Amino acid sequence: MSAVALPRQSSVQRGLVDAYNATRRYLIRGKRQPDIIFGSVLFPVIFVVLFGYVFGSSISVPGGNYHSYLMSGLFAQSTLFASSQVAVAVATDMNEGVIDRFKTLPIARSSILIGRSVSTIVLGLPALGVMILCALAVGWRPENGIFDAILGFLLIELFAFALSWLGILAGLIAKSSQAADVISSIPVFLLGFVSNVFVDTSKMPVWLRDFADWNPVSAVVAAGRNLFGNTIGPPPSGVWSLEHPEITTIGLALIIIVVFIPICVRRYSRTSR
Amino acid sequence: MGSLMTDFAISAQHLARSFGETRALVDVSLDIPAGSVCALLGRNGAGKTTTVRILTTLLDPDGGHAQVAGFDIASQADRVRERIGVTGQTATMDELLTGHENLEIIGRFSHLGAAVSGQRADELLEQFDLVDAGTMLVKKYSGGMRRRLDLAASLIANPEVLFLDEPTTGLDPVARSEMWAAIRNLVARGTTVLLTTQYLDEADQLADTIVVVDRGLVVAEGTPEQLKASIGRPSVVVTLVDADQAALEKVRAALGTDAVIRGRSVSAPAADGLETLAAVVTRLEELGVPVHEVGLEHPSLDEVFSTVTHRLGDHSPDAPAAVPA
Numbered sequence: 394m395s396a397v398a399l400p401r402q403s404s405v406q407r408g409l410v411d412a413y414n415a416t417r418r419y420l421i422r423g424k425r426q427p428d429i430i431f432g433s434v435l436f437p438v439i440f441v442v443l444f445g446y447v448f449g450s451s452i453s454v455p456g457g458n459y460h461s462y463l464m465s466g467l468f469a470q471s472t473l474f475a476s477s478q479v480a481v482a483v484a485t486d487m488n489e490g491v492i493d494r495f496k497t498l499p500i501a502r503s504s505i506l507i508g509r510s511v512s513t514i515v516l517g518l519p520a521l522g523v524m525i526l527c528a529l530a531v532g533w534r535p536e537n538g539i540f541d542a543i544l545g546f547l548l549i550e551l552f553a554f555a556l557s558w559l560g561i562l563a564g565l566i567a568k569s570s571q572a573a574d575v576i577s578s579i580p581v582f583l584l585g586f587v588s589n590v591f592v593d594t595s596k597m598p599v600w601l602r603d604f605a606d607w608n609p610v611s612a613v614v615a616a617g618r619n620l621f622g623n624t625i626g627p628p629p630s631g632v633w634s635l636e637h638p639e640i641t642t643i644g645l646a647l648i649i650i651v652v653f654i655p656i657c658v659r660r661y662s663r664t665s666r
Numbered sequence: 667m668g669s670l671m672t673d674f675a676i677s678a679q680h681l682a683r684s685f686g687e688t689r690a691l692v693d694v695s696l697d698i699p700a701g702s703v704c705a706l707l708g709r710n711g712a713g714k715t716t717t718v719r720i721l722t723t724l725l726d727p728d729g730g731h732a733q734v735a736g737f738d739i740a741s742q743a744d745r746v747r748e749r750i751g752v753t754g755q756t757a758t759m760d761e762l763l764t765g766h767e768n769l770e771i772i773g774r775f776s777h778l779g780a781a782v783s784g785q786r787a788d789e790l791l792e793q794f795d796l797v798d799a800g801t802m803l804v805k806k807y808s809g810g811m812r813r814r815l816d817l818a819a820s821l822i823a824n825p826e827v828l829f830l831d832e833p834t835t836g837l838d839p840v841a842r843s844e845m846w847a848a849i850r851n852l853v854a855r856g857t858t859v860l861l862t863t864q865y866l867d868e869a870d871q872l873a874d875t876i877v878v879v880d881r882g883l884v885v886a887e888g889t890p891e892q893l894k895a896s897i898g899r900p901s902v903v904v905t906l907v908d909a910d911q912a913a914l915e916k917v918r919a920a921l922g923t924d925a926v927i928r929g930r931s932v933s934a935p936a937a938d939g940l941e942t943l944a945a946v947v948t949r950l951e952e953l954g955v956p957v958h959e960v961g962l963e964h965p966s967l968d969e970v971f972s973t974v975t976h977r978l979g980d981h982s983p984d985a986p987a988a989v990p991a
Contacts, residue, residue, distance in 0.1 A: 407777065414774045418760075425762040425803070490756030494819070497722045498775045499747040 408501035415500075415508025416515075423516040430519060436474070437524035440467050444591060445531050454593055457625040464533040465617030466590030468546075469610055471517075471524065472553035473585045476560035477577040479513050483564025484573035487664060496662075503658045510557040514550060521546070536622025545620030548642050552613050555646035558653040565660045584610045595629065606632040612641040675700040675735060675827050675858035676721060682729035682882075683716055690716040691727070692882035698860060698875070700826075703853050705873035706862040707971065713882040714862035715755060718831045721860070722752045735826045748776075751820030751828045755835065757812050758819070761805035765796055765815050768804060769822055776823035783822070790818040794848060810841025817848060828852065830861040834868060846871060866971055878974050886974040894964045902936040902946050903963050907956040920949045936962055 423430065444467065445460050454462045486492055486509070495505055535542030560577055567573035587605050588594075594605040605611060606629050615638035618624040628635040635641075676698040683691040691713045698704045706714045719725035721734055723743040732739045735749035759768045766787050773783025791800040794814040799807060807815065813833065820828060833849065834842045849872055853859060863869055869876045870890045878886040878893075886893060904917055909930040917932045918925045925934035936942035943962050950957050 410777070411775065414771065418763075418771050421767065422760065422762045490754050490758040491760055493724055493754055493756075494752065494758035494772070495775065496724055497747055497750065497752040498772065499744050499777065500775045 404501070408504065411500040411504035412507040412511070415504045416511045417508075419508050419512035420515060423512060430516065433475075433478075433517065433520040434523045437467065437471055437520055438527055440470075441524070441527040441531060448591070452592060454625050457623075458532060460528075460531045461533045461536075461621075461623045462618070462625055463591065464528040464531075465545075465621055465623055466588075466614045467528075468521075468524065468549050468617055469552070469613045470585045470590050471520065472549060472556050472613075473581045473610065475513060475517050475553060476556035477563075477574070477581045479509065479557045479560030480563035480567065480573040480577035481570045482513075483509060483561050484567040484570040487565065488569065502662045503654070506558075506561055506654075506657055506661055510554060510561060513557050514554055517553065521550075533621075533623070537620060541620045541622070545617045548616050548620070548639065549613065551646045552642055555649035555653075558649060558657055561657045562653060562660065565657060565664060584608055589614050589635075593625070602629075606635060609634065609641070609645050611635060612638045612645070614638075616642045673700060674698055674733075675702075676704075676732070676860055678717075678721065678730065678732035680730035681717065681720055681727045681732060683720060683725065683727050689882055691720070693730075694879065694882065694884055695730075696732075696860075696877060696884075698858060700858050701856045702874040703849075703859040703861065703872055705869035705876045706860065706879055707864070707866065707869045707876050708862075708879040709864055709975070712879045714879055715831055716882075717879070718752075718754075718829050718860065718862055722750060722829050723747060748823070749826045751823070751825035753813075753816045753820045753828075753830050753833060755831045757816065759804045759807075759812055759815050762803065764801050764803055765791060765807070765811075766800040768815065769819055772819045773822045778823060786822050790821060793851075794818045795844075808841075810837055810844060813837060813841070813845055814848060817845070821852070825857065827858045827860070830859060832862055832864070834863070834865070878971065880975045886970070891964075893970045896970070900936045900939060900962045900964045901933045902943050903931055903933040903959075903961055904946065904950065904957060905931040905959040907958045910955075913955040916953055916955060917950070920953055921946065930958075933963070 441464075445463055449459045449463060452459055483506075486505075492505070535545075563577040564573045567576050587601060588608045589605060589611040594602050594611070597605055612634040615624070615628065615635050619638060628638075633641075674697045676696055678694065678696045681691050681694045682689075690711075694713065694717055696704070696717075706717060708714050716725065720727045721732055721739060723739055723746055726740065734746045737745040737749070739746055759765075760771075763771070766784075769787035769790055770780075770783045773786050774780060776783075778786060787800075791797050794817065796811060796815060796818070799811055799815075804812065804815065817830070817833065820830075830849065834845045837845060846868070849859065849861070853872070859872075861868075861872065873890065875887065875889055876893055877884055886896070888896065902921070904921070906913055906917070907930075914927050914930070914932060918927055921932055921934040925932055934946075936946075939962065943960070947960055950960065
């Protein structure tokens with residue numbers, strides 16, 4: 394009876410088309426919320442000024458420039474904040490009727506979530522650009538050349554993509570956007586601050602230092618520093634993740650992606666069922 | 667495609683669903699022929715929305731099973747989704763998108779392709795009198811416009827079966843009658859419609875059959891006329907030109923012992939329906955009183971509704987009482 398014939402496509406093809414359409418929708422929405430983009434661009438500027446100058450004036454790193462040292466940390470930390478924002482956005486989505494409508498459409502269950510995650514990365518690019526400009530302004534330089542620097546940013550974006558799925562899961566579990574904010578903020582602050590983002594971990598008390606050294610965010614920061622050529626001193630001995638930060642980052646991101654995408658999609662399909 | 671083993675567009679057997687301790691649906695069975703309009707009538711919390719959510723694959727039932735457009739809602743959910751349109755109680759249009767963008771995205775998600783989606787969006791905006799609003803963000807729409815856009819969105823892929831969950835709740839009378847006109851239009855094209863409503867007049871206006879649900883059970887079903895007939899017989903009502911007491915008394919005497927005077931009207935039970943009416947008209951001619959209007963009045967659906975939903979009392983009923991056809 395359908396007057397409009399459904400084009401025959403494989404389910405994979407259809408899934409990709411669905412994910413593309415969902416991403417497109419979130420990008421159009423993103424474009425209509427310039428205040429959010431403005432905020433996301435302003436935030437890293439504030440961070441560079443706040444940590445680079447306010448705290449940075451009293452923090453010194455042995456034999457190096459603190460601003461250069463700090464920037465990889467801030468790049469990595471911004472991915473954490475972005476994942477927290479995803480959590481809030483997903484929780485908000487789930488409480489709106491529009492998700493119900495999507496669920497009554499013959500689309501791949503994963504497409505809306507993929508759209509959310511990919512669009513988050515894309516909409517975060519202006520903020521990353523501004524942050525790089527700020528970094529250059531305060532004296533950060535990709536010492537290992539442009540190729541390694543691009544590799545560094547790719548690693549950070551891969552980590553951001555993986556983290557966005559943790560944010561999505563938090564948003565799906567939370568009953569409200571406020572709850573999503575709380576659920577996601579706690580790990581974001583713990584992982585973001587108890588790490589090598591701002592300071593060298595060697596001066597921390599032992600128990601805190603162990604946490605900070607093994608903190609996966611520290612590995613991402615270390616990978617960035619390596620690739621940007623901002624590393625100061627050798628990694629703490631016996632901490633495998635900091636001795637091999639690039640492999641750790643890639644491996645961790647892939648594990649999160651492989652494990653959490655199915656969990657999120659399942660959770661999404663079952664919500665309210 | 668579609669109807670494999672049945673001519674029913676929607677066929678549900680013994681659907682049940684609980685949320686924790688709350689039994690939202692106890693036992694609901696429905697058979698809705700293709701091309702007809704069925705109204706699921708009930709108060710808030712009667713189980714209407716739960717039924718629709720199950721039939722539209724949003725919710726799994728705890729018990730029972732159902733086919734929509736010939737496909738099983740559990741094992742062939744995607745087939746069902748390709749053939750249904752759903753307009754929910756809550757607004758499902760994206761406020762940050764224009765009307766046209768909203769429709770187009772639903773079209774793309776229905777795998778119509780970008781070009782056809784855009785074309786269908788144009789057609790539907792025209793059909794629902796939203797052409798000027800097409801390029802406007804939905805957050806600037808009025809309540810009635812949002813509902814019409816929502817309805818348009820559920821039609822983008824020409825669904826075989828359309829679900830409308832309280833399509834006019836919260837609308838002002840003008841927007842409501844516009845919505846009714848839009849729904850009638852669809853029905854004329856042969857779409858099967860299941861709508862839920864708490865308004866009796868809405869069910870009476872739009873539906874071929876009415877299923878009354880109360881506390882998760884079907885308590886009555888039938889055509890509006892059958893439901894009314896099940897509750898009581900019609901009465902004949904004679905309205906005079908003016909409230910002349912002597913003339914009213916004359917008419918009352920003529921209509922028999924059960925006749926009562928209300929204002930300038932006299933009403934009496936019409937045991938034989940139209941025959942009684944004809945007899946009354948003859949008598950009135952003999953009496954020679956100035957008559958303004960004579961007619962048959964059926965009991966209102968309101969009476970049907972309160973009768974069937976109160977008949978059960980506060981205790982849990984054990985079987986749904988169907989109205990004999």
